[in-house]
Amino acid sequence: MPKLANRQEKERLKETSLYRECLIEESNIDESSRTVELSFSSEAIVIRKGWFSSWREVLGHDEDNVDLTRINEMGVLLWNHRSDVPIGAIESAWHDKNDRKCRAKVCFDDDEESEKIFRKVVNNTLKGVSVGYRVTNWEIVDEGGTSTCGRFTGPCEIARKWEPLEISIVSVPADATVGVGRSLDEEGDNAMPKPNERADVVERVSPEDIDRVTRDERVRTAEILAMGQRFEMDLSEHIRSGDSVEMVRKIVMDKLAEERKAVTPAVVTLDEKEKFRAAAQDALCIRGGVKFESDLAPGAKELRSFSLRELAREALARAGESTKGDMMEMIGRALTTSDLPVILGNTANLSLMEGWENEEETWPVWVDDTGVVSDFKIHTAARVGELSELDEIPEGGEYRYGERAETFEQYQVAKFGKLFAVTREAIVNDDIAALTDIPRQMGESARRKLGDIAYTALTSNPKMGDGKTLFHLDHGNLMTAATISFTNFETTIEALGLAIAAMKGQKDVGGKQSLNIRPTFFIAPVALEATARRFFAQEQSPMTITLDTGASVAMGNGANPYAKDYFTLVFDPRLDDASANAWYLAARKGKSVRMYFLNGVKAPYLEQRYGWSVDGTEYKVRIEAGAKAVDWRGLVKNPGA
Structure with missing residues (x-):
């Protein structure tokens, strides 16, 4: 027997709006009535990706699996799942039990925007249709197991109670097993899975010409839509603009933080759930010594005396759940059916960012x-x-292109x-x-x-692009060994002068021009910090000051040309691990080392x-x-x- 979803799995998947996309075909388009007949769901397997894992999802199409009441009574045709852009009505939706698909007849409106999209459907420019749906009951089939209907082999998760919410015309087509005018006896790669057929074989229903970019876009769109529903934000603009999931997460977190600072009772009224979350989070931050700039949420002072188990019990009570029973079992319920996970997660994230922001780095x-x-x-x-x-151009001479x-x-x-x-x-x-x-x-x-x-x-x-190491004699940036010394003043000045001259004398890529690159940073191990700081703070050689403060100083003998602010000084113990003696000069930012971040996200997640x-x-x-x-x-x- 397949293993049915346990409580935690049900809670993770239940009441989450999901999306599936498919192709529109032109054979069932009636231009005179502005209607299109399409299939919007099938039992094709879709790969879902979450934060920690991925899973194979199947929409069950047995007779009692799908509830079409809502979409028949109030269903609407949208553009790209945008509730503010309705483009037509759903005249009827029905379950095709022979083909195990859901089909619908939709009618496009005749306003300018709807007409524009309808024309693109007619002209076969827009080929994608997507359904938004909600699942309330799942059957979990372990790897090697068989579903109750006998048609699917695990691992997979089968929606046994689901409800379509709306149908959208979209710009990214995906699942070719459904669409307008699909044949009921169609064979080939898009045929329905046979009993006990392996899930990895069923995956071949996706068109071969859907490349990696399209698959990544589908995952990105689904995750951003789920994020918007979770935090009750309209993130559709970020989908259209191509923003990454990580970037949108950062935008959402920044917006939530800003709303937290800006909120006042006169402007925003939080519901009781949000008030409790904010108060509990601040109470835990107080107990854990986490610093934050905003004022304490109302109720935080009262909750700071609560232990974690008392907070779990309070969260259960506010969620209308039982607080009785064994302590470990009670806490387990709180971690799955109340606001406790959100409160713990927000507190942990604030602690994470405090450590991140306060750690000093060079x-x-x-x-x-x-x-x-x-x-x-x-x-x-x-x-x-x-x-x-630039070339000198004599009178009547020709200009030449630069190289x-x-x-x-x-x-x-x-x-x-x-x-x-x-x-x-x-x-x-x-x-x-x-x-x-x-x-x-x-x-x-x-x-x-x-x-x-x-x-x-x-x-x-x-190694660099030319096959030679970063510091190499052929690169002209590896100097003869010399120490930084406060007592051996003139030797140090000479070593610095040679290093500066080497950088300023570097040629362009073509080897023709001197670039006159000025070093900005002096970078050294901590072992050299005291000596280096004394050297750069001294404007005159100690010997010059001691033995000759008259004519020699007036002539500039013994002066330190690199004193004070010539360099920005950087010392880091990681350099000691490599060498306690080596020191470096670096040009301005962008000319030496560059740090790269995935999707531009510079903070931990x-x-x-x-x-x-x-x-x-x-x-x-x-x-x-x-x-x-x-x-x-x-x-x-x-x-x-």
């Missing part, structure tokens, strides 16, 4: 952090050279993360540190990880789910980043003596 001083990538592949960037110098050379550099981002959990035992023991201290430390760790990435790009001396490997709630902290020296001409290394 790499942002000199590293360019504007790099953005959209995936984890190796990326290749052309480094275009400067134009050749530009280019080289290539490769870079890539990686994913970094860690799990932690707030267990039922931690809640029973009122272990507030598990909720605040651990995520705070993970925020600090994420910040440090970026520092590791940035300085590794410097100290690992990686916290994901949450009800625990599977532990009894409690699991959290995952992740950040995706990489760093690369983009141009050796903006860096000089002296290995030190």
